[in-house]
Amino acid sequence: xxxxxxxxxxxxxxxxxxxxxxxxxxxxxxxxxxxxxxxxxxxxxxxxxxxxxxxxxxxxxxxxxxxxxxxxxxxxxxxxxxxxxxxxxxxxxxxxxxxxxxxxxxxxxxxxxxxxxxxxxxxxxxxxxxxxxxxxxxxxxxxxxxxxxxxxxxxxxxxxxxxxxxxxxxxxxxxxxxxxxxxxxxxxxxxxxxxxxxxxxxxxxxxxxxxxxxxxxxxxxxxxxxxxxxxxxxxxxxxxxxxxxxxxxxxxxxxxxxxxxxxxxxxxxxxxxxxxxxxxxxxxxxxxxxxxxxxxxxxxxxxxxxxxxxxxxxxxxxxxxxxxxxxxxxxxxxxxxxxxxxxxxxxxxxxxxxxxxxxxxxxxxxxxxxxxxxxxxxxxxxxxxxxxxxxxxxxxxxxxxxxxxxxxxxxxxxxxxxxxxxxxxxxxxxxxxxxxxxxxxxxxxxxxxxxxxxxxxxxxx
Amino acid sequence: xxxxxxxxxxxxxxxxxxxxxxxxxxxxxxxxxxxxxxxxxxxxxxxxxxxxxxxxxxxxxxxxxxxxxxxxxxxxxxxxxxxxxxxxxxxxxxxxxxxxxxxxxxxxxxxxxxxxxxxxxxxxxxxxxxxxxxxxxxxxxxxxxxxxxxxxxxxxxxxxxxxxxxxxxxxxxxxxxxxxxxxxxxxxxxxxxxxxxxxxxxxxxxxxxxxxxxxxxxxxxxxxxxxxxxxxxxxxxxxxxxxxxxxxxxxxxxxxxxxxxxxxxxxxxxxxxxxxxxxxxxxxxxxxxxxxxxxxxxxxxxxxxxxxxxxxxxxxxxxxxxxxxxxxxxxxxxxxxxxxxxxxxxxxxxxxxxxxxxxxxxxxxxxxxxxxxxxxxxxxxxxxxxxxxxxxxxxxxxxxxxxxxxxxxxxxxxxxxxxxxxxxxxxxxxxxxxxxxxxxxxxxxxxxxxxxxxxxxxxxx
Numbered sequence: 001x002x003x004x005x006x007x008x009x010x011x012x013x014x015x016x017x018x019x020x021x022x023x024x025x026x027x028x029x030x031x032x033x034x035x036x037x038x039x040x041x042x043x044x045x046x047x048x049x050x051x052x053x054x055x056x057x058x059x060x061x062x063x064x065x066x067x068x069x070x071x072x073x074x075x076x077x078x079x080x081x082x083x084x085x086x087x088x089x090x091x092x093x094x095x096x097x098x099x100x101x102x103x104x105x106x107x108x109x110x111x112x113x114x115x116x117x118x119x120x121x122x123x124x125x126x127x128x129x130x131x132x133x134x135x136x137x138x139x140x141x142x143x144x145x146x147x148x149x150x151x152x153x154x155x156x157x158x159x160x161x162x163x164x165x166x167x168x169x170x171x172x173x174x175x176x177x178x179x180x181x182x183x184x185x186x187x188x189x190x191x192x193x194x195x196x197x198x199x200x201x202x203x204x205x206x207x208x209x210x211x212x213x214x215x216x217x218x219x220x221x222x223x224x225x226x227x228x229x230x231x232x233x234x235x236x237x238x239x240x241x242x243x244x245x246x247x248x249x250x251x252x253x254x255x256x257x258x259x260x261x262x263x264x265x266x267x268x269x270x271x272x273x274x275x276x277x278x279x280x281x282x283x284x285x286x287x288x289x290x291x292x293x294x295x296x297x298x299x300x301x302x303x304x305x306x307x308x309x310x311x312x313x314x315x316x317x318x319x320x321x322x323x324x325x326x327x328x329x330x331x332x333x334x335x336x337x338x339x340x341x342x343x344x345x346x347x348x349x350x351x352x353x354x355x356x357x358x359x360x361x362x363x364x365x366x367x368x369x370x371x372x373x374x375x376x377x378x379x380x381x382x383x384x385x386x387x388x389x390x391x392x393x394x395x396x397x398x399x400x401x402x403x404x405x406x407x408x409x410x411x412x413x414x415x416x417x418x419x420x421x422x423x424x425x426x427x428x429x430x431x432x433x434x435x436x437x438x439x440x441x442x443x444x445x446x447x448x449x450x451x452x453x454x455x456x457x458x459x460x461x
Numbered sequence: 462x463x464x465x466x467x468x469x470x471x472x473x474x475x476x477x478x479x480x481x482x483x484x485x486x487x488x489x490x491x492x493x494x495x496x497x498x499x500x501x502x503x504x505x506x507x508x509x510x511x512x513x514x515x516x517x518x519x520x521x522x523x524x525x526x527x528x529x530x531x532x533x534x535x536x537x538x539x540x541x542x543x544x545x546x547x548x549x550x551x552x553x554x555x556x557x558x559x560x561x562x563x564x565x566x567x568x569x570x571x572x573x574x575x576x577x578x579x580x581x582x583x584x585x586x587x588x589x590x591x592x593x594x595x596x597x598x599x600x601x602x603x604x605x606x607x608x609x610x611x612x613x614x615x616x617x618x619x620x621x622x623x624x625x626x627x628x629x630x631x632x633x634x635x636x637x638x639x640x641x642x643x644x645x646x647x648x649x650x651x652x653x654x655x656x657x658x659x660x661x662x663x664x665x666x667x668x669x670x671x672x673x674x675x676x677x678x679x680x681x682x683x684x685x686x687x688x689x690x691x692x693x694x695x696x697x698x699x700x701x702x703x704x705x706x707x708x709x710x711x712x713x714x715x716x717x718x719x720x721x722x723x724x725x726x727x728x729x730x731x732x733x734x735x736x737x738x739x740x741x742x743x744x745x746x747x748x749x750x751x752x753x754x755x756x757x758x759x760x761x762x763x764x765x766x767x768x769x770x771x772x773x774x775x776x777x778x779x780x781x782x783x784x785x786x787x788x789x790x791x792x793x794x795x796x797x798x799x800x801x802x803x804x805x806x807x808x809x810x811x812x813x814x815x816x817x818x819x820x821x822x823x824x825x826x827x828x829x830x831x832x833x834x835x836x837x838x839x840x841x842x843x844x845x846x847x848x849x850x851x852x853x854x855x856x857x858x859x860x861x862x863x864x865x866x867x868x869x870x871x872x873x874x875x876x877x878x879x880x881x882x883x884x885x886x887x888x889x890x891x892x893x894x895x896x897x898x899x900x901x902x903x904x905x906x907x908x909x910x911x912x913x914x915x916x917x918x919x920x921x922x
Contacts, residue, residue, distance in 0.1 A: 030665045032685045066685065153650060160651045167628055167647070167689075185646060186628070189614060190621045204491045223713065224493045224527065226706040228628075228689065244705055245687040248712070252684065255716045256800045262723055263796020263894060264789055272801040273814065280822055284793050285829055288868075291789050292830050296837055298781035303847050309774055316770060316777045320759035320784055320902055327788075328725055328752050328895040332745050335724020339717045340733040353734065361741055368746055369753050376757055386764055407749075433724060433894035434789040441781055 019045060023052030031060040039068045047076045059088035062097070065249050068274070071100045074109065083112035090164050091117070092137035092246065095124035124240075132218045133211035135250065136232045136240030137164045143197060144174035145181075150193035156185070168229040170238050171197055178236035182206060184228075208233040209242060216254065219247045220344070257429070258342070262335065264291065264434035291434050297442045298323075305449045312460040314388055315452055318373075318399050319445070325369055326406040326444040327437030330414030333358060334436045337418040341428040351419040355412060362411030369407055370400030391459045398455045402448040409447065410440045480506060484513035492521040500529045508537045520549035523558070526710050529735070532561045535570065544573035551625050552578070553598035553707065556585035585701075593679045594672035596711065597693045597701030598625045604658060605635040606642075611654035617646070629690040631699050632658055639697035643667060645689075669694040670703060677715065680708045681805070718890070719803075723796065725752065725895035752895050758903045759784075766910045773921040775849055776913055779834075779860050780906070786830055787867040787905040788898030791875030794819060795897045798879040802889040812880040816873060823872030830868055831861030852920045859916045863909040870908065871901045 026034050026049070034053075038046040038061065050058050050073065061067065062074075062085055074082050074097060086094050086109070098106055098121060110118055120138050127133030141163050143152045156166045169188065171181045181201040191200035207225050209218050209232050221230050222244055229241045257267035266283040268275055275283075302309070309316060337354065340346045346354065377396040380386045388395050414436045418428035453461055487495045487510070495514075499507040499522065511519050511534065522528065523535075523546055535543050535558060547555050547570070559567055559582060571579055581599050588594030602624050604613045617627045630649065632642045642662040652661035668686050670679045670693050682691050683705055690704045718728035727744040729736055736744075763770070770777060798815065801807045807815065838857040841847045849856050875897045879889035914922055 028665055030668075030686060032687075157651050160647050165647075166650075185650070186621055186626075189627075189646070189650075190618050204489060207491075223706070223709045225491060226493075228705075244689075244709070245684070248684045248705070248709065251709070251712050251716070252804070255712070255719065256804070258716065258720055259723060259800050260796045262720060263792045263794075265793040265796065268797070271804070271806040272797055273807065273811075273818075277818075277822065277825075280818075281825055281829075284790070284822070285826055288786070288789055288793070288826055288830065289833060292782070292786055292833060295782050295785045298785075299778045299837075302778045302781070306774065306778075309777060313767065313770055313774075316780070317760045317763045317767075319777070319780060320763070320906065321753070321756050323781055323784075324756045324759075324788075324895070324898060324902060325749070325753055327785075327898070328749055329745075331724045331893075331895055332726040332749070333724075335721045335726065336729070336733055339720050343713070343717070343732070345732040346734070350734075357734075357741075361738065361745070364738075364742055365746055365749055368742075369749065372750060372753060376760075432792075434785070434792055437785060437788065437898070441785060445781065 019048035020052045023049050027053070027057065031057070031064050032066055034061050035064045035066045038073075039066075043069055043072045043076065047073055050077065051081065055085065055088070058085050062086065063089045063093050065093065065096070068270075070097045071102065071105075074101060075105045079108065079112060082109060087113060087117055090137045090139055091120050091124060092135055092164075092240075095121050095134070098125060099129075127211060130215045131211065132209040132213040132215065132230075132232045132242055133240070135215055135218075135246050136211075136242050137246075138240045139163045140170060140229070140231070140238065140241040141166050141168075142170040142172050142238060145171045145196075145198055146174050147171075147197045148193065149188060149191040149195050149197055149200060152188060152197045153193070156188075165229050165241070165243050168227070168231075168241065169197075170231055170241075171201065172238070176236070179206065179208070179231060179233055179238050182231060210234070211239065215247075215250050216342075218242050219250055219254075222247050258338070261427075261429050262338065262432050264288075264432040287432075287434070291438050294438045295441060298445055301442050301445045305445075308449055308453065308461055312452070312456065314395060314460075315398075315448075318402075319448070321373075322399065322402055322406055322448050323441050323444045324437075325403055326410035326440040327433075328410070329362060329365060329407045330410035330417075330436040330440045331433040333362075333411045333414030334417055334431050334433065337415050338429050338431060341418050341422055348419055348423050351416065354415050354419070358411045358415040359408065362408035363404065365411065366404035366407030370403040373399045373403055389460075391456070394455055394459055398448075398452045401455065402451045405447045405451065406440070406444045409443055410436075413439055413443075480509035481513045484510050488514070488518065492518070492525050493527055495522050496525045496528045499534075500527075504530055504533045504537060508534055511538065512542065516546065516549070519546050523547065523550045524554050526554065526557070529731075531558045532563065532566075535562060536566045540569065540573055543570060548574060548578055551598045551600055552581050552585060553596055553625075553701075556582050556595070559586060560590075588672060591676045592672065593670040593674040593676065593691075593693045593703055594701070596676055596679075596707050597672075597703050598707075599701045600624045601629075601631060601690070601692070601699065601702040602627050603631040603633050603699060606632045606657075606659055607635050608632075608658045609654065610649060610652040610656050610658055610661060613649060613658045614654070617649075626690050626702070626704050629688070629692075629702065630658075631692055631702075632662065633699070637697070640667065640669070640692060640694055640699050643692060671695070672700065676708075676711050677803075679703050680711055683708050719799070722888075722890050723799065723893050725749075725893040748893075748895070752899050755899045756902060759906055762903050762906045766906075769910055769914065769922055773913070773917065775856060775921075776859075776909075779863075780909070782834075783860065783863055783867055783909055784902050784905045785898075786864055787871035787901040788894075789871070790823060790826060790868045791871035791878075791897040791901045792894040794823075794872045794875030795878055795892050795894065798876050799889050799892060802879050802883055809880055809884050812877065815876050815880070819872045819876045820869060823869035824865065826872065827865035827868030831864040834860045834864055850921075852917070855916055855920055859909075859913045862916065863912045866908045866912065867901070867905045870904055871897075874900055874904075 141156055143155055160166050167185045169183050170179055173180050183201050187200040207221055209230050211232055211234050229243045231238045232240045260267050265287050268283050374396045381388055381392045417431045421431055422428045602617055604616055621627050628646045630644050631640055634641050644662050648661040670691050672693055672695050690702045692699045693701045721728050726748050729744050835857045842849055842853045878892045882891055883889045
């Protein structure tokens with residue numbers, strides 16, 4: 001009797017090399033699961049499996065935003081097959097794939113698409129990245145306002161399989177084709193079949209997006225009004241829709257970018273293990289160098305206090321402690337304000353209200369750390385862990401006073417930085433923890449040595 | 462003629478004090494917009510306006526997750542009115558409100574609800590926070606598998622207004638009431654009216670959530686399979702559903718928490734301007750103190766090198782520069798790995814693969830910064846900005862070598878920290894930039910002084 005595990009492994013190895021068997025084993029899986037399996041295969045095998053899948057399943061697979069290495073997959077498929085499959089994929093997704101395909105493949109593939117699709121894709125590709133126009137799909141359900149509820153239902157039954165969503169239906173003026181109202185399938189099925197379709201429309205203003213609206217503002221609309229889709233309207237006409245699942249993908253990507261930027265690096269779109277060594281160096285090295293060059297100012301600042309340092313070596317012991325406290329309080333304030341600005345809880349003109357809150361908060365936090373610092377120095381002196389000399393009380397006072405100033409300055413700088421970035425037209429999320437720490441470090445040193453020279457003049461200095 | 466702006470202001474002032482007029486002016490607005498207006502009013506006025514709105518609109522308003530100060534609003538409404546309104550609100554939202562209402566108000570309100578609702582809410586309140594059970598709604602559409610497509614449509618028409626969503630319909634076994642299949646309204650409307658409801662079901666496995674599944678895992682299911690709702694199933698029976706809009710709210714909240722935690726503070730749920738002074742102190746002060754206490758180790762470490770410091774004051778000049786580089790590279794690595802773990806791109810057992818990538822990356826980044834450091838010191842020496850003494854080349858070499866070691870150590874520590882946290886059962890997102898910087902700082906000093914004593918022995922030291 002053979003070991004079942006061995007049998008299993010043998011069967012698996014057999015399936016692994018035979019794309020037809022592999023495709024057959026996947027046929028009942030859901031598209032996102034097939035996508036995960038394909039992502040784990042070498043590109044050549046994935047292409048072979050894709051060719052063995054029934055065309056409608058292959059289209060579904062290409063339609064998934066989770067699919068990786070689309071440019072390679074699409075360009076390694078026979079040209080005609082690729083064009084035929086892409087003809088079935090929703091327009092927003094085809095545009096997303098085309099954005100990644102390099103020339104000459106892109107033009108070659110485009111010319112093989114049927115004329116309507118080609119025009120559509122070309123238009124989508126023209127919208128700037130991350131706008132409503134660039135992520136919208138052009139397949140949506142619309143009816144003239146002269147339709148009855150029953151006519152609308154019949155129409156939906158007919159087109160359900162070819163539209164990305166039928167849960168939102170756009171009622172257009174029959175003459176001008178302009179958007180009159182949006183109705184939901186939910187309300188439609190509760191309506192009297194013979195009544196005009198507008199009878200089931202919800203009162204209240206239309207929620208629409210402009211083609212150049214930022215992706216995040218579209219996300220905010222969908223989330224605020226709990227919509228399944230929002231129409232993208234240009235000169236009164238619906239040119240596409242953005243659906244809730246596009247927005248979820250956008251939100252996940254945005255979260256990743258926010259955390260990575262806050263960590264002090266350029267955002268990376270691929271998953272960690274897929275990023276090549278040189279790309280990783282580029283994304284991290286650039287910011288690391290910029291921060292390093294700015295941080296060099298600390299060395300220059302310290303050169304200016306060399307006289308003080310020689311007289312009171314003891315002062316150097318607390319430099320890392322004091323500087324990190326400034327950076328930490330700044331990093332806290334920045335993280336708070338980045339999110340408050342991203343969620344539109346605050347706008348640029350609220351900066352002074354924030355400053356008025358951060359000054360007392362920073363003061364209180366600084367006093368707290370200052371007291372802890374005094375206790376630490378006194379304890380070490382009393383318990384004999386270290387001898388700070390006869391002026392130890394003045395040293396403790398210097399450290400405490402410097403902490404108050406630095407934490408207050410750190411909180412204020414950290415909270416104002418996102419406002420300044422927004423004001424000069426940058427994303428407030430470009431403010432990173434290392435960026436704030438670097439800003440605070442030089443000033444922190446200046447505050448520390450200024451306080452020291454005031455308190456210790458005539459004794460140590 | 463009176464100035465129109467003045468007239469306008471007068472009319473506004475009049476509306477402001479008259480809840481009935483205020484309510485009338487809002488009646489055609491969408492619920493999320495009414496919520497925004499109420500959030501900006503004093504609680505007493507908001508309660509008065511809520512009482513003036515038609516009950517169905519008031520229910521819609523209470524149903525919005527964006528509504529703030531719900532405990533105050535609900536407890537200041539007359540008890541009977543509050544109970545009547547809450548009876549109309551979806552169960553998941555009522556549970557969310559009740560979680561915030563303090564005793565004895567909570568029990569008083571609960572007893573006034575009708576028996577069915579009360580049992581429902583009690584059950585929802587028992588599920589731990591952030592699980593599928595705690596955010597699900599118990600109002601969903603289900604039909605026995607003996608129904609035809611037409612019967613199902615008739616049923617939906619009837620219940621559409623009382624169910625949170627009718628876009629997903631759960632087909633149950635008529636005897637055991639266990640979930641057989643989920644069908645979408647989209648497929649239902651395309652079906653032959655006389656065919657059994659199961660004829661429109663999609664093949665493939667059922668996507669379900671367990672009651673104790675983490676909210677983020679539910680979000681991942683919904684996002685992966687592009688669902689509008691996922692059924693929460695206990696012993697084969699559907700006990701509730703989690704809808705896509707619950708998940709969007711959860712994702713926004715999660716993003717905020719992630720950024721705030723990464724900034725080195727406890728997560729805050731209220732918006733920035735609403736958090737009181739003492740709460741702010743608590744959320745920020747705790748971590749700030751913990752980091753300060755750990756950072757004190759740097760002072761102790763420096764005490765150990767006092768002899769070296771006295772001999773070579775010049776070494777102190779580069780301490781801030783070198784330490785911040787370690788913190789920055791660590792913060793970059795941590796932000797990368799937090800997201801990779803959150804998105805399940807990597808799991809705990811991949812730690813060694815990451816370590817094998819981070820060591821060469823850290824080495825290369827360290828060499829890069831080291832070269833910049835050598836150039837800086839050489840330039841200053843040549844151009845006469847500062848005189849590092851006769852051994853300036855050895856000092857430059859010390860700084861460069863220390864940078865290589867520290868950046869490599871920082872990258873490795875920063876990338877391993879999220880794995881360690883996940884492994885011991887914490888959220889990897891608890892790893893913050895200040896936390897990593899603090900971890901790296903003490904070791905950074907030790908590396909610096911060790912390198913210095915090796916390179917400078919016999920010359921400066």
